[in-house]
Structures are given as structure tokens and as C-alpha cells.
Amino acid sequence: MTHRFTDRDEAGRDLGADVLARLDAYRSADAPTHGGRVLSYVYDSGLAELDALAGAAAARVQAVNALDPTTFPSVALLQADVLRFAREVLGGGPDTAGAVTSGGTESILLAVLAARERWRERHPGSSATPRVVAPSTAHAAFHKAAHYLGLDVVTVPVDPGTGTLPAERLVARLDDATALVVVSAPAYPHGVVDPVGAVATAAAERGIPCHVDACVGGFVLPWWPGAGAWDLSVPGVTSISADLHKFGYAPKGASVLLFADPALDRARYYALTGWPGYPVVNPTALGSRSAMSLAAAWAVLTRLGPQGYADLTARVVQVTTAVRGVVDGIVGLRVLGDPVGPLLAAAADTEVTEADRVDPHAWAAAVARRGFVLQGQPGMTQTDGSRIPRSTHLTITPVTSGVLEELGAALVAGAEEVRGRAGAGLPAQEVAAPPDPALLARTAWESGELDLASVLGLIEALPRERSAALLVDFLAEFGEGPTQA
Numbered sequence: 001m002t003h004r005f006t007d008r009d010e011a012g013r014d015l016g017a018d019v020l021a022r023l024d025a026y027r028s029a030d031a032p033t034h035g036g037r038v039l040s041y042v043y044d045s046g047l048a049e050l051d052a053l054a055g056a057a058a059a060r061v062q063a064v065n066a067l068d069p070t071t072f073p074s075v076a077l078l079q080a081d082v083l084r085f086a087r088e089v090l091g092g093g094p095d096t097a098g099a100v101t102s103g104g105t106e107s108i109l110l111a112v113l114a115a116r117e118r119w120r121e122r123h124p125g126s127s128a129t130p131r132v133v134a135p136s137t138a139h140a141a142f143h144k145a146a147h148y149l150g151l152d153v154v155t156v157p158v159d160p161g162t163g164t165l166p167a168e169r170l171v172a173r174l175d176d177a178t179a180l181v182v183v184s185a186p187a188y189p190h191g192v193v194d195p196v197g198a199v200a201t202a203a204a205e206r207g208i209p210c211h212v213d214a215c216v217g218g219f220v221l222p223w224w225p226g227a228g229a230w231d232l233s234v235p236g237v238t239s240i241s242a243d244l245h246k247f248g249y250a251p252k253g254a255s256v257l258l259f260a261d262p263a264l265d266r267a268r269y270y271a272l273t274g275w276p277g278y279p280v281v282n283p284t285a286l287g288s289r290s291a292m293s294l295a296a297a298w299a300v301l302t303r304l305g306p307q308g309y310a311d312l313t314a315r316v317v318q319v320t321t322a323v324r325g326v327v328d329g330i331v332g333l334r335v336l337g338d339p340v341g342p343l344l345a346a347a348a349d350t351e352v353t354e355a356d357r358v359d360p361h362a363w364a365a366a367v368a369r370r371g372f373v374l375q376g377q378p379g380m381t382q383t384d385g386s387r388i389p390r391s392t393h394l395t396i397t398p399v400t401s402g403v404l405e406e407l408g409a410a411l412v413a414g415a416e417e418v419r420g421r422a423g424a425g426l427p428a429q430e431v432a433a434p435p436d437p438a439l440l441a442r443t444a445w446e447s448g449e450l451d452l453a454s455v456l457g458l459i460e461a462l463p464r465e466r467s468a469a470l471l472v473d474f475l476a477e478f479g480e481g482p483t484q485a
Contacts, residue, residue: 034051035402035403036397036400037371037372037403038372038373039373039375039393039395040373040374040375040395041395042397043245043247043397044397044398044399045249045399046401046402047249050303051251053299053300054250054296055296056299057298058295058296059292060295061074061290061291061292062290062292064290065289065291066289066291066294067282067289072291074291075291075294078294078295078298079099079100081298081302082244082294082298082301083097083098083256085302086242086258087258088306090222090232090240091231091233091234092232093232096259096260097258098256098257098258098259099268099283099284100254100294100297101255101257102254102284103252103253103255104141104215104243104246105144106255106285106286107215107241107242107256108139108141108142108215108241109144109145109148110257111180111211111268112132112145112179112180112211113149113268114239114265114267115209115211115264115267116130116150118209118267122207128176128177130151130152130179131151131152131177131178131179131180132152132178132179133156133170133173133174133178133182134153134156134182135155135158135165135182136155136158136380136382136383136388137163137184137187137188137190138213139184139188151179152177155382155383156169156170156173156383157169157382157383157384157386158192158382158388159337160387161389162190163187163189163190163191163192163336163337163345167202168198171199174202174203174206179208179209180209181200181209182213183196183199183200183213184212185213185214185217185218185221185231186216186221186340186341188215188216188393189377189391190337190343190345190391191337191339191340191341191342191343191344191345192337192339192340193221193228193230193340196212196234197235197236200237201236202236204235204236210236210237210239211237211239212241213240213241214231214240214241214242215241215242215243216243216246216247216341216342216343216395217247217341218241218246218247219243219247219248219249219309220313221340222309223309223314224341226340227341228340232258232260238259238260238261238264239257239259239260240258241255242256242258243256244256244300247313247342248300248301249300249312250300250301251293251296252293254296254297269283270282312398315398316396316398318401319396319398319401320341320396322408323400323407323408326407326408326412330358331349331356331358331419332357332358332420333346333348333360333363333415334347334348342397343395344393344394345391345393346363346392347391350389354420355419355420356419357420358415358418359418359421360392361376361390361452361456362421362453363411363418364453365452365453366415366417366418369414370413371406372403372410374392375394376390376392376452376453376456377456378390378456378457380460390456434458434462434466434470435458437470437471437473437474437476437477438473440474440477441475441477441478441480445481445483446482458470459471
């Protein structure tokens with residue numbers, strides 16, 4: 001019996017509409033992606049027409065396979081336009097080469113891969129393990145890349161009170177095993193820009209590649225007053241990553257990876273002719289891949305252009321200044337360090353009495369009850385024994401300006417609610433016998449809530465390897481969905 005595809009069932013019900021209704025039901029518990037109420041994860045330009053344009057562009061290449069741009073030349077043309085724009089705003093030169101990737105993690109993975117390959121070329125037969133040397137605030141993706149690619153990571157402590165990296169401390173760790181040096185513009189946890197110039201100069205003197213992680217800052221710092229020099233124009237910087245799906249305002253996932261040296265750029269490619277199938281040459285980690293995010297990002301940056309980004313950044317500068325003013329005015333909290341750009345982190349102010357202090361995780365929970373999602377960050381002991389305090393992260397976007405008054409009131413009222421309360425330290429018995437990850441996942445599905453303050457407290461209290469394993473088990477369980485009755 002032949003099955004006939006139809007839009008409606010025997011009762012005349014629209015089957016496609018039913019599918020979309022089910023998707024809408026799944027989405028109903030998601031945090032809002034627009035409107036400025038989530039101060040992490042999402043980057044909302046506030047321009048609905050830009051979202052519509054991105055969606056229309058993506059739809060036009062829905063069936064295109066970016067695996068082979070010789071079959072689908074539009075892929076090469078789209079990428080060339082995006083890379084040309086990125087070169088211009090990120091200080092690149094005529095020889096700058098690169099790729100559009102699926103996101104910052106893939107850009108970083110490929111930067112580490114290229115650096116590893118160059119190190120191997122220069123150290124034939126060496127039994128040493130190549131290293132990535134990075135500040136303790138460098139993104140977790142560098143640790144992930146090193147894990148995947150067989151490198152060690154040397155983390156250099158930052159000033160725990162400000163998040164600032166002393167350049168000489170990092171430079172002192174460079175040696176013959178160093179394959180890549182990392183600096184951030186800015187570092188995600190606290191929004192602080194590392195000393196790119198001093199580190200890149202030292203790396204160049206030693207012949208070591210230097211990567212700037214500008215995944216957050218790449219498409220906002222070029223127009224940010226007083227941002228200084230941090231991009232490919234800085235001597236010694238050999239590669240840079242910048243996410244189009246952050247302050248490039250494109251849909252997930254699209255990022256740019258650029259190399260100053262075309263030869264180093266070639267080291268990220270993989271090619272194989274030693275099998276009986278089609279010749280394989282992959283410029284990124286993926287083989288077959290959608291062109292939808294590339295087309296969407298291309299449409300957004302083409303429509304905005306440099307002036308559009310400058311205008312949006314001016315709004316972000318203004319509202320970031322205003323939000324920082326609110327946080328600075330809250331007794332018991334302090335902004336960590338001197339951030340440059342649209343990221344802020346608030347920690348408890350230890351210079352006031354305990355009765356006046358505000359625990360940042362309790363504050364985030366109180367603000368969430370008032371309709372705004374902030375991002376808690378656990379405290380961390382660095383390799384020199386100093387401790388970066390727990391904090392709460394805020395990412396400011398253009399749309400934040402539309403909710404500034406309500407957000408400011410929530411930040412102040414949330415602090416008033418929890419001021420003087422102890423942080424989410426865990427009882428000794430809970431540290432000795434942590435909760436069952438499966439139970440946590442089941443409870444989260446049943447209640448619709450996850451006690452993030454307690455989770456962060458658990459991360460702080462347990463050895464890192466143990467807390468990481470617990471998180472793996474939790475997410476694996478949560479990813480199975482709710483328990484079926």
C-alpha cells in the first residue's frame with residue numbers, strides 16, 4: 001500500500017499546524033530571547049526587521065550543503081563577504097585569511113589546532129606535550145580544545161580582586177613547549193580586556209603564536225570608546241576569533257576566525273585523498289554543514305554595515321554606563337575590576353560590614369523573582385592559592401535600554417531583599433554526599449525550576465573534577481526529558 005503524504009488527517013486537521021503547536025508548547029518554558037530580560041546567552045539588537053531579514057536569508061539556503069563550495073558557489077561568496085568585513089573591523093591586512101565557523105568554540109578549536117600543527121612542524125620528533133598558556137579567565141573552550149587535541153593548559157592567575165592579568169606573570173610561563181598564547185578582549189567572566197600588546201610582543205619575540213579571543217568583543221569593541229589596541233593590528237597577534245552570533249547580532253551559530261599568516265591559516269584544514277570516495281577537504285571541524293547561519297549572518301552584517309554597528313554600540317555604551325551606575329550605587333556589591341565593553345560582574349563588597357554585604361548568587365535569585373535572568377559564576381581558587389570571588393555576570397545589549405528603569409529597580413530591590421544574608425554555603429553532609437544528579441534532573445523537570453545558587457555552591461565546595469562529573473551526569477539525565485508517566 002502506497003503512503004500518500006498529506007497536509008491534513010481524516011478529520012481535516014492541519015497536521016503541519018499541529019507539529020508547530022507542539023514546538024510552541026516545548027518552547028513555552030524557555031527564557032525569553034528578546035526583550036532584554038535575559039542578561040546572558042542572547043544578544044538582542046532590538047530590531048525586529050533584522051531578525052526577519054536573517055530568517056529570510058537562512059530560508060533561501062535551507063537545502064544548501066556548505067561541505068562543497070565548488071558545487072554551491074554561494075557559500076564561497078557569502079563567506080568571502082563576511083571575512084572581508086571582519087578583516088576591516090578587526091585590524092586585518094590584505095593577507096589575512098580565515099573562515100566562518102559554527103561558533104566561538106569551533107573558532108577556538110581550530111586556532112588551537114593550527115597552533116599545535118605549527119608547533120609540531122617546528123619540533124619534529126619531540127616527545128614533549130605542547131601547551132596552551134592562558135589566563136585563568138580565558139574561556140573554557142580553550143580547555144576543551146586542548147582536551148580534544150592532546151595539549152596541556154597552563155593557567156596563569158589573574159588579580160583576584162580585579163580580574164586583571166599581569167602581563168609579566170604570563171610571559172614568565174612561556175617556554176619551548178608553548179604552542180599558543182591566549183589573551184581575551186574581553187574575558188567573559190568579568191569583562192576585563194587582557195594586556196594584548198605586552199603579551200603579543202613577548203610571544204612574537206619567542207616565535208609563539210598569540211590568539212586573541214574576541215568572541216564577545218569582536219563586533220562591539222571596534223566602536224567602543226577607549227577600548228585601546230587589542231586586534232590583528234597589534235604586532236604579534238597571529239589569530240583572532242569573533243562571534244557573529246553575539247554582538248554581530250546574527251542568529252546562532254556563526255563566528256569568524258582570522259589568521260594574520262596565511263600559512264598558519266592552512267594548518268586548520270583537513271584534507272584526505274587516500275580513500276576511494278570523493279576528495280575530502282574540510283576548512284572547519286564539520287564536513288556537511290548547513291549554510292543557513294552563514295547566510296543569516298551575512299544578511300545581518302550586510303544590512304547593518306559599519307555605521308549600523310556603530311549606532312547599536314553607542315546605545316550599548318550608554319545603557320552599560322547606566323547599569324554600572326546602578327550596581328555601583330548598591331551597598332554591599334561592587335563591580336569586579338575595570339571592565340571595557342558590555343560585560344559586568346558584581347561581587348560582594350568585603351569592605352562593608354557583613355550585615356551590609358550582598359551575596360551575588362542570592363542577589364541573582366532575587367532579581368530572577370523580579371523577572372530578569374542574571375548569570376551566577378562560582379568562586380575559584382587559582383593555581384597560586386588566591387581566590388576569585390563568586391560573582392554574578394551581566395551582559396548588556398541594545399535592547400536593555402528599553403527595560404533600564406525596570407531592570408534598575410529589580411537590581412536594587414533584589415539587593416535589599418537579600419542584604420546581610422549568608423551565601424549559599426552547603427552543609428558538610430551535603431558536600432560529603434552530594435545530591436543524586438538524576439534526582440536533581442527529575443526535580444527540575446517536575447518543578448520547572450533549578451536552584452542554581454545551590455548548584456553553584458556545590459561547584460565551589462567540591463573538587464573540580466568531582467563537580468564536573470556531577471554536572472555531566474545531571475545534563476545527561478536532563479537531556480532525556482521528563483519522566484513519562
